[in-house]
Amino acid sequence: MALPLYDFIYFIMFIFKTVKDIAAYLDAQRAQGKIIAFVPTMGALHKGHLSLLKAAQQVPALTVCSIFVNPTQFNNAADLEKYPRTTEQDIALLTEAACDVLFLPDVAEVYPDGRDIQEPYDLGYLESVLEGAYRPGHFQGVAQVVERLLRIVKPHKLYLGQKDFQQVAVLRRLIDIRHLDVTLESVPTTREPDGLAMSSRNRRLTETQRSLAGLIYQCLVSIQSKKGMQSFSVVQKECRELLIHKGFRPDYIELADAATLELLPDYDPSRKMVALIAAYIGEIRLIDNLVL
Ligand code: PAF
Numbered sequence: 001m002a003l004p005l006y007d008f009i010y011f012i013m014f015i016f017k018t019v020k021d022i023a024a025y026l027d028a029q030r031a032q033g034k035i036i037a038f039v040p041t042m043g044a045l046h047k048g049h050l051s052l053l054k055a056a057q058q059v060p061a062l063t064v065c066s067i068f069v070n071p072t073q074f075n076n077a078a079d080l081e082k083y084p085r086t087t088e089q090d091i092a093l094l095t096e097a098a099c100d101v102l103f104l105p106d107v108a109e110v111y112p113d114g115r116d117i118q119e120p121y122d123l124g125y126l127e128s129v130l131e132g133a134y135r136p137g138h139f140q141g142v143a144q145v146v147e148r149l150l151r152i153v154k155p156h157k158l159y160l161g162q163k164d165f166q167q168v169a170v171l172r173r174l175i176d177i178r179h180l181d182v183t184l185e186s187v188p189t190t191r192e193p194d195g196l197a198m199s200s201r202n203r204r205l206t207e208t209q210r211s212l213a214g215l216i217y218q219c220l221v222s223i224q225s226k227k228g229m230q231s232f233s234v235v236q237k238e239c240r241e242l243l244i245h246k247g248f249r250p251d252y253i254e255l256a257d258a259a260t261l262e263l264l265p266d267y268d269p270s271r272k273m274v275a276l277i278a279a280y281i282g283e284i285r286l287i288d289n290l291v292l
Contacts, residue, residue, distance in 0.1 A: 011098045015091070019110075019152050022064075022103050026153060027129055030063050035038035035207060038128065038155035038182075040146060044068045044084035044200035045093050048190040052159040053097050055187045064153050065094055066103040072115050073141030076281075084203050103153065111149045117144050123170055130276060131166045131287070134251050142167060143174045148178055158182050163189040163197045165274060165289040169261055189288070191217065192264055197288045212246050216277050219243065220290035223275040227292050232266045243279055250287070252277040258291055267292075 014020035026036060037056035041049050049065075056063045067090055074080035087104070094102055107115075121143040126132055132139055150158065158175075160168050168186045175182060192199045194211075195217030205213055219239040226235045230256050255264045258274040262292050267273065276289040 009252070011095055013091075013095045013099050014103055015102045017104050017106070019105065019108065019218065022101070023152060025101070026064070035059055035157070036153065036155040037063050037157045037159060038149070038153045039063065039065045039099075039159045040149050041065060041124065042200065043069055043090050044203060045087050045090045046190075046198045046200065047200075048161055048198035050093065051190045052161060052187050053094070053099055054161050055185060056157065058097070058114050059157065061157065062100050062223055063098075064101040064103060064155065065099050066105070066149055068105055068110060068145065068149070070141060070145040071107060072108075072111075072117070072144055075135050075137050079285075082145040082204065084200055094229050098186050103149075107268070110145065117141075123173055126166060126170050126173060126261060129166075129263065130252060130254060130256070131278065134278060139167070139170045143170060146171055146241065147174060147180070150182055155182055158184050158251075160184060161189060162184055162186045163199065163288065165276060166261060172177075191237040195221070197286075199286065201284055201286065202285050206282065209284065213281060213286060215243060215246055215248070216279060216286055216288050217290075219277060220231060220288060222291055223253075223255065223263040224292050227267050227273075228269065232264070239277070247281065251280070253277050253279075255292075262271075 002247060016025065025069055030036060037059055039052045039056055053063060054064065067087065069083050069085065071080055088157065117140055121140055130270050141262055160171060172184055192198065194200065194214030196214045212274045222239065238255050239253050240250055254264060254276050256276060257264060258272040258273050264273060271292040274289050275292060278285060
């Protein structure tokens with residue numbers, strides 16, 4: 001009986017924990033002409049992260065993921081402490097998904113001179129609206145860690161999820177103001193069958209909370225479908241009432257210009273728009289958005 005050529009296929013992923021080691025390895029790869037595609041994460045990986053990796057693998061490129069729960073972007077100590085950490089599982093998922101390199105630094109490696117931001121980033125309007133308004137300092141921390149990671153990995157391409165719509169806008173601005181030589185690719189949101197956007201935080205939902213969480217997406221779809229038929233303020237009120245009735249505590253339900261995130265009082269057919277929602281269910285804060 002002829003034996004199959006391969007019984008199974010297995011992948012090797014290099015794991016680096018220090019800046020010195022990953023920088024040396026990637027410098028050598030770059031010198032050989034490899035394109036480097038980078039997916040920064042905070043771990044607790046799910047299909048959404050894997051879709052970023054898959055997008056990066058289309059290039060084709062040497063794919064680099066990082067797992068680093070960045071303390072400087074949490075404006076709530078309990079949220080940082082409770083952030084899910086599933087490193088063993090994450091390593092298995094990334095290996096199976098054929099990621100080439102994982103950067104797994106500790107806090108001292110990323111912030112050898114302390115975590116203070118020497119000179120705040122000028123993030124402009126983005127820092128005063130939506131997530132910027134509800135999570136003061138959050139985007140400073142995101143910009144700080146992503147700039148550090150980009151200076152370590154020096155990728156040609158950076159992959160981010162569209163679920164964090166405002167984060168993508170902030171990081172475009174970071175690339176611009178810091179003149180970073182990287183192309184940002186924003187990848188569509190991966191959703192559960194009931195529409196819930198995949199997120200590491202979903203693991204913390206109780207069964208009851210999870211059964212309700214798809215409502216946020218249903219509200220976004222309703223905002224989308226009523227475009228040109230109703231005024232936004234009416235739809236916004238309906239969504240707020242529905243969410244509150246089901247036990248959510250909405251921070252915001254807004255309509256914005258998709259390019260600038262300028263808040264819009266009503267639908268404006270001359271612009272590309274995005275609807276954005278942030279709401280607590282129990283102590284878990286969920287965010288989502290839909291481009292109209
Ligand atoms: O989106 C995230 O997981 C984080 O904000 C990021 C971009 C990895 C920075 O810590």
